[in-house]
Amino acid sequence: MRTITYSEALNEALHEEMQKDGNIVLLGEDIGQYGGVFKVTKNLFEEFGAKRVVDTPISENGFIGMGLGAAMTGLRPVTELMWIDFAMVAMDQIVNQVAKMKYMSGGQVNVPMVIRTQEGAGRGNGAQHSQSLESMFAQVPGLKVVSPSNPYDAKGMLKSAIRDEAPVLFIENKLLYFTKGEVPEQEYTVTLDKASVIRNGEDVTIIANSRMVHFAQEAAEELKQDGISAEVIDLRSISPIDMDTILTSVKKTCRVVLVHEAHRSFGWGAELVARIQKEAFDYLDTPIERVASEDVPFPYSLKLEKEVMPQVQDIVRVVKGM
Amino acid sequence: MNVQVKRPNRLNIESLKVGYETMLRIRRFEEACIELYKQGLMGGSLHSYTGQEAIATGFGMNLEQTDYITMTYRGRGHAIAKGAQEKKLLAEMLGRVDGYCHGKGGPMHITSVENGILGANGIVGAGIPIAVGAAFSAQYRETSQVAVTYFGDGAINQGVFHEAINMAALWDLPVVFVCENNLYSEMTPLHESVKNQNLAERGFGYGVEGIVVDGNDLEAVYHAANEAVSKARAGKGPTLIEAKTYRTEGHMYGDSETYRTKEEVEAWRKKDPILQLEARLEQELADFHKYKQELEGRIAQHLTEAIQFAKESPEPNEQDLFEGVL
Numbered sequence: 001m002r003t004i005t006y007s008e009a010l011n012e013a014l015h016e017e018m019q020k021d022g023n024i025v026l027l028g029e030d031i032g033q034y035g036g037v038f039k040v041t042k043n044l045f046e047e048f049g050a051k052r053v054v055d056t057p058i059s060e061n062g063f064i065g066m067g068l069g070a071a072m073t074g075l076r077p078v079t080e081l082m083w084i085d086f087a088m089v090a091m092d093q094i095v096n097q098v099a100k101m102k103y104m105s106g107g108q109v110n111v112p113m114v115i116r117t118q119e120g121a122g123r124g125n126g127a128q129h130s131q132s133l134e135s136m137f138a139q140v141p142g143l144k145v146v147s148p149s150n151p152y153d154a155k156g157m158l159k160s161a162i163r164d165e166a167p168v169l170f171i172e173n174k175l176l177y178f179t180k181g182e183v184p185e186q187e188y189t190v191t192l193d194k195a196s197v198i199r200n201g202e203d204v205t206i207i208a209n210s211r212m213v214h215f216a217q218e219a220a221e222e223l224k225q226d227g228i229s230a231e232v233i234d235l236r237s238i239s240p241i242d243m244d245t246i247l248t249s250v251k252k253t254c255r256v257v258l259v260h261e262a263h264r265s266f267g268w269g270a271e272l273v274a275r276i277q278k279e280a281f282d283y284l285d286t287p288i289e290r291v292a293s294e295d296v297p298f299p300y301s302l303k304l305e306k307e308v309m310p311q312v313q314d315i316v317r318v319v320k321g322m
Numbered sequence: 323m324n325v326q327v328k329r330p331n332r333l334n335i336e337s338l339k340v341g342y343e344t345m346l347r348i349r350r351f352e353e354a355c356i357e358l359y360k361q362g363l364m365g366g367s368l369h370s371y372t373g374q375e376a377i378a379t380g381f382g383m384n385l386e387q388t389d390y391i392t393m394t395y396r397g398r399g400h401a402i403a404k405g406a407q408e409k410k411l412l413a414e415m416l417g418r419v420d421g422y423c424h425g426k427g428g429p430m431h432i433t434s435v436e437n438g439i440l441g442a443n444g445i446v447g448a449g450i451p452i453a454v455g456a457a458f459s460a461q462y463r464e465t466s467q468v469a470v471t472y473f474g475d476g477a478i479n480q481g482v483f484h485e486a487i488n489m490a491a492l493w494d495l496p497v498v499f500v501c502e503n504n505l506y507s508e509m510t511p512l513h514e515s516v517k518n519q520n521l522a523e524r525g526f527g528y529g530v531e532g533i534v535v536d537g538n539d540l541e542a543v544y545h546a547a548n549e550a551v552s553k554a555r556a557g558k559g560p561t562l563i564e565a566k567t568y569r570t571e572g573h574m575y576g577d578s579e580t581y582r583t584k585e586e587v588e589a590w591r592k593k594d595p596i597l598q599l600e601a602r603l604e605q606e607l608a609d610f611h612k613y614k615q616e617l618e619g620r621i622a623q624h625l626t627e628a629i630q631f632a633k634e635s636p637e638p639n640e641q642d643l644f645e646g647v648l
Contacts, residue, residue, distance in 0.1 A: 025462065051462065057492070062451045062485025069455020072440055073390065074463060077455075092482070096445050097452065105433040105441065106424035107646030141647050166648035 001184055007177040009151035010040045010116075013158035014078065016187075018048055021076060024162060026053045027063050028080030028116075037082055038118065038177045060090040064115065068098050071113040071167075078162060081117040084171060085128050087137075098167045099142030110165040114158075118172040119147075120211055120261055121298050121309045125174075130298035130305070132210070132261035135268040137169050138239035145239040146192050147171040149213035151181035153236060156190025164192065173211045195242040197249060201231035204319050205249040207272065208259035209235040212310060216259050219315035228319060238268050246272070247279055254285040255322050259310055264292035286322045291315050325522040325532045325564070328549075330541035335606050341383060341540045342599050343617060345375040348399040349596060350621050351408055352571075354629060355398070355415055355429075359575050363416050363633075368429060370571035371399035373538075376595035377502050377565045378403040380543025381470055384551045390438045390456040390469040392449030394502075395430040396569075397442030400472055405437040409628035418635035425638045426646070438467075447473055447480030450499070454486045457497035457554075468554045469497045476507030478521050484528075487562065491528045494559035498550045499530070501562065502537060504569045509581050525562030537565030538595040541602075570594070 004012075018024045026041060032055040035042035045053040056063040060081060067077040081087050087094060094115065101111050121130035138145045144166055148154040154172065161168040198213070199220055208216040213234045220230035231249050235241070250256055256276060258269035269290040276288060291310045299305055333341070352372050359368045371378070374396070382403025385391070393400040398411055406422070414421025415429055422434045430444040440456055443449040453471035460467035477483055478501055490497050501521050505512050518524065522532030535546040543565060550561035568590040572579045579587075604610045 057485070057488060059485035059489065061482045062454075062489055065448070065451025065482065065486065066455035066458055066489065069390075069392075069440065069452040069457075069469075070459040070462070071455075072435070072452070073456045073459040075459045092445055092448055093451065097443075097448055101441070102648070103646050104423060104427045104431040105435065106422065106426045108423070108433060108435045144648065 001182040003180045004151055004183050005178050005180050006151045006154050006172070007039050009155035009183050010158055010172065011042055011044070013155045013162070014041065014044060015047070017159055017162045018044065018052065023074060024052070024076045024078060025070065026078050026080065027056055027067055029056055029058055029082050031055060031080055036080065038174065040116070041080070060086050061093050064090040064093040065097060067113050068093060068101065068111060071111045072101065072109050076112045076162060078114040078116060081115060083129050084117045084119040084133050085131050087117060087133065094137070095140050099140045103142055111167045112165050113167045114161045114170050115167065116170045116172065118174045120173040120175055121293070121305055122175050124300060124302045124305060126300040127297040132293070134171055134209070134238045135262045135266060138268055138271070142167070143239065144168040144192055144237070145171065146237045147173070147210040148236060149176070149210055149234050151179070151183050153190050155183055156188055157192055157236070159189045160192050168192065171210065175211055193237045193240050193242060195236055195245040196234045197231060197245065198234050199230065199232035201229040201253065203229045203253055204255040204257060204322065205231045205233060205253045206257045206259060206315065206319070207233045207235055207246060209238065210261065212259045212261055215310060215312045216315060218312045219319065222312070222316050223319055226320070230319065241272065241275070243275060243279065246276065250276055250280045251283045254283050256284070256288045257291060257315065257318055258288065259291045259315055261293055261309055263295050264290055265295050267292050289318045289322065291318055325520045325534045328533055328535045328542055328546040330539050331545040333541050333544060337383070337544070338599070338603060338606065341379050341544065342603060344379045344382065344403050345540065345596050345599065346617065347408070347621055348375045348378065348402050350625055351398060351402060351411070354625055356575055358415065358629070364429065365417060366428060366430070367574040369396045369574050370569065371396040373570035373590070373594065374502055374504060374567045375399055376540040376543050376599070377500065377537045377567060378472070380540050381500060381547040383544055384547045385468070385470065388438060389467050390440050390453060390460070391472065392440050392453040393442050393472040394449070394474055395442055395444055397432050398429070401432050401434065401439050404439055406432070406434050406439060408625060409631040412628045412632035413635045416632045416635070417637065418632060419638050419642070420631065420635035424642065447477035447482050449473065450477065450483050451486040454490050454495060454497055457490065457495040458493065460496055461493070466555050467496065468551050470500060470551070471497065472500045472502060474507065475501060475503040475505070475512050475516070475521060477501070478524060479507070479515060487525070487530055487560065488528050490560040491530045494557065496554035496557065497560045498547070498554055499560060499562040501564045502567055503564050504567050506569070506573065506581065508573050509577070511581060520564060522562055522564035530559070531561050533561060533563045535563060535565050537567030538593050538598060540595060540599050568593070
């Protein structure tokens, strides 16, 4: 099978869906002629024109609100927040408006809107361009929150997100854009609400999302050398959480490690700890462990940044200590 | 930069009667809500539209059912003027299943998509970009629909107003920005939060025509609305209209109103938009008092039936609770 980058896979998803559905419009900063800072919208302006690929002013709250108004009146907007940190500027529209409009209106209207954005540290971008904020949004009923870890899922899940009748916060990762993976040429989609067991194992379940899935895989490979068989689950969807897949694995391995780039305190790992102990308490041989970013803002220094965020060796060490 | 002040054009008697009936319906509806609120039948806060009826009415008369509006938490007036039914509004006020939002929205979130009402809003200024998005959608789909967004003087200091009006201007979107300046941003006098004499001036900073109008004069509002809506429908872009008015009730029911004097409120009551329109109608209609009596009777009857409908409507049940989240 051919291999393409995560960025190219996303670009293909947008391209194919826009060809199929004339009501899809893109709204965001520098997404037009420039093609997006991570080139996800490359060449779409040339193909679909300024009417459908709209460069907005730097007005995140304003253009997310516009996307909502457009979604309520027949369009399927795909908006882009260049960095998830910038979503903080648009919190009113995302949390108070987009997420609640269907419910507040008593179900009169769907909000078929995608908010694409990217997160993650490891690039020396400093405190305001490195955060992983998916847990914050997963706290808000009315939003689907997903974070694909590879090109295949990126393409298939973005297509599903665009076709979904609910608002989807689609979180990419800045250090995954130029990683490659197998992506078929033929049409496919990936469902939004299912976790994926990407490595089978017997001794421990490592659950991770986004770029941390790759760290978990590397850790599992290293643990194998020491005779430890780790199962790895790519969470894919933060909200809703696919508890069936998780519990099946937990009941088999009886040990759980949760890995995320989001800060440890109140991160989605805490939610999973609560749910797993409630649903599978008798199966657990050890307390559930979390490997997550330290509770400090991301420092600029690459050396310090590495200390803050989870590393493969942290996962290995935690598993061996269980 | 000088704003343009719109003077009233005379409306014919039929239009005056249409406007009068709508304004009276809104007034009596809001009065009924206060009574129901006092009876403990509503949750939360109640923000009355009393005193500002000419604005929603003057615009509503210039809009089609397929046009869009977003509005403030004083939004029942705008909804009635846009075609909403009292009985479904009242059922929503009481949190019942027959309300527009099946009891899940409430007074601050009145929405009726079939009437183009894209929502009242509990967050000051938040409806503005949503209306701009609806206008973007209308332009994209090449319909002749127009969006109108109603907001207060307080909203003009929210960042999102500036973001939204800039984008509307940039793309010549078919939207009208209606700032209902009732002189108080919640409990704070406007002069303590704004230096401008006329809020309409702020349009010019974005390349948008700014118009000032007497918001208590139906004919003046109608005239300004007609021009702005026609301009938007013709693809000539947005207008910012500042309608100067006054809310004669508190910010919400139970407001101590320590920020203004009784004399000030009384002075504005004399400029009440309904009183002003009645004075006009008296000149035009020989049998005005009979007409008014008959109309009041009809509205009261209609409202009594609506209240009964709302009170008899069941409360939503537990199965409804998890419906419509995603």
